[in-house]
Amino acid sequence: MTTSPTASTSPAPGGTATLLGHHVLGPELPAVPYDHPFRAEFRGWLQQHPLGPEPLEQDARIAHRRAWHRELAADGWVGLHWPVEHGGRGADALTQFMYYEELALAGAPEPANTPGLILLGPTLMVHGTEELKKRFLPGILAGDEAWCQGFSEPDAGSDLAAVRTRAELVGDEWVVNGQKIWTTFGQYADLVFVLCRTTPGSERHRGLSLLVVPADQPGVTIRAIKQISGDEEFCEVFLDDARAPRDWVVGEVGQGWAAAMTLFQFERGDQGYTDHARMLVRLAGVERRLAESETAGLVSSVRAATARARHRDLWVRIQGLRLLNYRGAVLATSGEGLGAVGSMTNLVWGELEKELGAAVAEAVGACGLRAGRHDTHERLHTRAASIYSGTSEIQRNIIAERLLGLPR
Amino acid sequence: MTTSPTASTSPAPGGTATLLGHHVLGPELPAVPYDHPFRAEFRGWLQQHPLGPEPLEQDARIAHRRAWHRELAADGWVGLHWPVEHGGRGADALTQFMYYEELALAGAPEPANTPGLILLGPTLMVHGTEELKKRFLPGILAGDEAWCQGFSEPDAGSDLAAVRTRAELVGDEWVVNGQKIWTTFGQYADLVFVLCRTTPGSERHRGLSLLVVPADQPGVTIRAIKQISGDEEFCEVFLDDARAPRDWVVGEVGQGWAAAMTLFQFERGDQGYTDHARMLVRLAGVERRLAESETAGLVSSVRAATARARHRDLWVRIQGLRLLNYRGAVLATSGEGLGAVGSMTNLVWGELEKELGAAVAEAVGACGLRAGRHDTHERLHTRAASIYSGTSEIQRNIIAERLLGLPR
């Protein structure tokens, strides 16, 4: 088998990590300069905490990410945007922006447990009781309790308000019945946050509640869905008389839609900060690998030229995403929401992600067909990007109707 | 002003014409071989009938085309597909296909009066009375009477069945009132064929008739619409108590929709034969001009390389159109209709035409901005291609619903 370098840019653990230079990110942006003290501080820490290449096998990959989460958390490098009272640093969105850029330049994965860290935690801070905050926030930050999301349902698809899972109060417990789908890494979760109907007979956005349901109980069955990449990143969650304590409701009973909307705001407001940087790092790797492939005769010079034009196009579009993310961070810092710009970043990201995944595999020519390689895997894996966090079609609908005011 | 060759490939009249070689068309197709006797015969005639470059100014351009129509007609080279009894040669669709290819290779325009030759004439043969055929067919063939089409209306747009123009029988005459739009070269026409409502109160496809209305009368006002190219290719036709003889109805009174549908079949079945060849000839010209521009320093080598990749893409897509046209001709020869393939050729043609128009102007760099040039004009002119013969959007609807069976 012809070998070619695998996708990881991380050095082996032990020594000092090599961090990519800021030029990989593109031109400097005024509010997040490359000589910002925060960057220097975090880079210093990252340099001292090298990490090995990410395994290809999923369980090992998740374990790798959780270990990294704990390593970051041990020195207070997780949940920087969380308020100090909840263990964070109260960092603003611009700091968060730099944080993710530096993580990417170090070739490091994001902290594991993003559903808890990015979504449920901040939502709890807005809508949760003091008891729930005390109970759950520390475990999220430390990486001790993993969370997953129970929103989508099989027959609802992109229509979130068509929730049919129901919960009924029986004594001191909610008894939950229904089925969820597209639950990211459900099989590794300790807790599920479930959007369900608590007012019998209610319709659409009314009568819903956001419950916290422990995953490890007889009433919860989690079945992984095999993807075309071989990964099992998404799960079906079957709730058959699953139990949740009466008080484990995020927000008021019956006001679950409001809590869910808060949560979605966080989804669009945070993950966006990291993706362009990770993409730029990956693209730099692709460009390097293509040159190697051309030298090694794995791709013809014509094919390499075609690929280069495509890489340039990708770079340009990622710069656009970077500016959208940057403006999002600036807006967030001044306390404003993203509005429909969230749908824009989501759309741009999803389409780019697929093309970048394809570019990764194509940079090694026919070798990108061979199973068991990071590049081969990445191409298949990224096919889901324009679907799972709201399809590109839904994002275009939202942009057209909410932002552009076109009639439904 | 920097000069660069203008778009015409035609020699000055007088000597012998230079015809482009068949290789410009792409690979040979079995039923229309390059050594077919018909091609040789027509090429022989074309070689002896050189024609000067087409003028840019519209009136002169139309005069040029009418003269060419008459020159062709004088030797029986117009309306080959018409039956012998009506002055044609009874040629099949494959001969027609070769006819248009050879015309294109000679750099010659199509015969003028296509609305009569391609649309109304053949429709008359199907639906017309003997009297109408005798009255109108000879003038169409000879190019003595020019026709135009009165179908679309201002508020109907792509929805043809929403016709509101009405005609009422008063004595021995139809009195027609209403307004038509997008009438190609209406200002040069002697006769208009008008789809109008002859059954008062009828709706949609019912109660329509196809009338022949003389253009030169007080009740007919034809106003040209200025296009972004400066051309006035389309007109509004105002019918205010316009008169038409009682018998000038194509098909039965009240059966105008059937006649119109027959006419549309001819539109898709014939014009398609010519367009790929003309495009391939234009593209060959673009490729040559780009090389000259690069040598002259009008475009950078990088820009030329980008343009070449685009030209290749266009060539590939025109080959696709050629095959669709070819198959259409084969089907027609065996007496079958095109069905939804007509919408495909129309869609492919319209999109290609725009891009080819842009490529023509861009091949001379910034010179393609200057007014009064064929290339500049062509870019602006072709913007209408994906709109005026049924928008690309309508074609996609038709393909999706009729061919692919997707629900309305």
Add this chain to the structure above:
Amino acid sequence: MITEPASARDHAEVSALVREVAATTFTSEKVRAAAATALGFDEVAWKQLVDLGWPSLALDPAIGGAGMGTFVQCLVHRELGARLAPSPYLASAGLASGALVLLGDDRATDLLASLGAGTRTAALVLGHGRGWPTDDGPAGLTATETPAGWIVDGRAELVLDGARADVLVVVARTADAWGLFEVDARIGAVSRTPAATVDATRALADLQLTAAPARCLRSRPVTTDEVSGLVDRMAVPLAAEMAGAAVACLEQTLEYLRTRHQFGRPIGSFQALKHRCADVAVALTVAQEMVFAAAEMVDAGDVAGLRIAGPLLLARSAEVFLHAAEEAIQLHGGVGFTDEVDVGLYYKRALVDGELLAPVADAYARLDLVRAEGAA
């Protein structure tokens, strides 16, 4: 229904029969099961194709063929492609037999007859690698004449059916040109390593030949132009499989769009999705016409036409198939990227088929070259 190639109209009956057989022989369940076996194909199904005489459809009746030409055989390729059939058919009846017909002389007749009869299967190994050869380009496989006969040395990667074929039909570089050889695939001099790729329905392998005894299948040397002609010729059945797969992909998507409801309507009634399907349909209608026009050229012996049509249809079929598969995943939404529906299998097949003979960029470069020659 999606447009059939108009060119195939005269063969509507054959086409319908082939479709029916393929649809029952290669159901999704059977295809997945067969692809998971060691050799990656369904022996019973293969016997059935042999019994139907499909491997010899295009061959001369003099050697037991049906004499129906490449055009009809491409109807079979199209339907096998549509079902992602894990079968020796493309490698043996399409590529290897095609090579023997095109380049072999009477020494090749026996082998050709046995491939047609299905008593043996073959893989075609192109010594110049993927794409079109050049006079001075590298060659992975070289043939040397020794007192004991010809031997072939070298390495070839990702060869279709390389590990499961009985015979290798090898195009190898000789001292002054190229030669066409038969190598027994089961001997020790041939090391065969199955290459696991994203697409289990195509059985690829890496081959290493070390002084492998070879039988020369044509007395005259093969010129570089002739090897190029072989690549053009090989593009036709491969493209037929890609076109068929692309159509199947769209059909499955249309079926999903017609039946899946969301927001109270079948999602196929949403105009944006309709328009995207229309664009795919147009592209694959054209690609199908290109394939069958080229099949007509093969049957007419029109080598000049194929020089252009070969790279053209290879590139377009690969692009159209990949696009159809990508759109199929996207338009299926959530289930589209799971293994529970088949569209992902088509996507992976598109990736492999797109590399098998030549990648799209190389095919277009070849087209540019040939067109420039024609214009000169």
Add this chain to the structure above:
Amino acid sequence: MITEPASARDHAEVSALVREVAATTFTSEKVRAAAATALGFDEVAWKQLVDLGWPSLALDPAIGGAGMGTFVQCLVHRELGARLAPSPYLASAGLASGALVLLGDDRATDLLASLGAGTRTAALVLGHGRGWPTDDGPAGLTATETPAGWIVDGRAELVLDGARADVLVVVARTADAWGLFEVDARIGAVSRTPAATVDATRALADLQLTAAPARCLRSRPVTTDEVSGLVDRMAVPLAAEMAGAAVACLEQTLEYLRTRHQFGRPIGSFQALKHRCADVAVALTVAQEMVFAAAEMVDAGDVAGLRIAGPLLLARSAEVFLHAAEEAIQLHGGVGFTDEVDVGLYYKRALVDGELLAPVADAYARLDLVRAEGAA
């Protein structure tokens, strides 16, 4: 409403004021009328902009400017672009003044002050032609020092406002580098031929200078790198106009889609059209952010950032503008390609703006070059 650049939020009031003035000063009727005059601009409207102090918005208060920076000036460019304003503003206040600020020394102060005050207008003439200069590339304009002072010779084509400006600000090749010069545009040594193009709202001209007396505006020579930096810098106001025009194009299209009915519905309710508008909106939102990020770089003196941002935003703005205009024509249907609506004017403006400084392909080539330097 279409997203404003988030970066412009702090200047919402200025932005609103500018928009209001532009909308009343440059209505469709006025624009068409002014473009049809001999010099192709509306003198009264220009006086009004001068009275508002817009030509000196970005200039130093020491020479009578408002000191508000290029960022704020780009808000003006954006709105003038949105209205297709036939105005000396881009050439004089954007390009020529920008060149004087960037490359001139105190010799340039008087001229700069008069351009800011609107007592004179200028055109910028780049002696290397379009695109970015190279050390060994051709130069259409050369400057020679004679005992009587500098003279400039040569030819420049399609110069914005070349025929109507009072002064030419010329970058010309000298014996060893480049120089920045002022040439009186009205003298006999300067032959000016208005160049009719597809877009009458931009006044272009071909210039021939024959031993034209010139005043040197900077004592030190100008390096090729500095001329490149000038091109980067010029890209910002031009791109601001393109971005503004693209937004206006989309807004007119949205208005049409909301009000025009067909098949019993507003055509804007058809999903395929919605999705296409969404794609345009995303692209131009990004382009706008690029423009204003670059304007921030100009104000911060970030030359390194502009080396990348300049070609990037020039290419993207041109692509986005052209795409928005093409879609506007298409989505307007029949009226879209007539002169009765304005979208055709935007299309023609897009063609001209896309060539003015550098064509897209050349801008991307420059970007590749600069990125490769950065990675090395």
